[in-house]
Amino acid sequence: GKGGKGKGGKGKGGKGKAGAKVVIEPHRHEGVFVSKGKDDSLVTKNMVPGESVYGEKRLVAEKEDSEEKTEYRVWNPFRSKL
Numbered sequence: 001g002k003g004g005k006g007k008g009g010k011g012k013g014g015k016g017k018a019g020a021k022v023v024i025e026p027h028r029h030e031g032v033f034v035s036k037g038k039d040d041s042l043v044t045k046n047m048v049p050g051e052s053v054y055g056e057k058r059l060v061a062e063k064e065d066s067e068e069k070t071e072y073r074v075w076n077p078f079r080s081k082l
Contacts, residue, residue, distance in 0.1 A: 024061045024072060033072060035059055043072035054079060 022037035035043045043059060049071040052058060057074040 022059055022061060024059070024070075032075075035072065035074070042075040044075060046071040046073050 022035055024043065025034045025036065026032075027034050027042065031044060033043045033045070035041050046058060049069075052073075056076055056079070059072045059074065060069050061072065062069050
């Protein structure tokens with residue numbers, strides 16, 4: 001069939017790749033970033049790219065000047081211990 005590979009990627013971080021432009025800016029607190037796009041949210045850098053601990057959303061940002069990709073986890077205040 002046609003295009004069978006790209007459809008099963010739900011929950012694997014596939015949302016951020018397909019077009020929605022997301023700008024990641026540093027927050028005033030070290031290690032925290034602000035994702036500006038369709039949904040503004042707080043994100044943290046993922047130390048283990050590809051891994052999701054509790055099913056949180058992940059964003060992959062690509063640097064404009066290189067092919068380097070950085071993965072971020074969206075912070076969910078309802079799962080936080082703070």
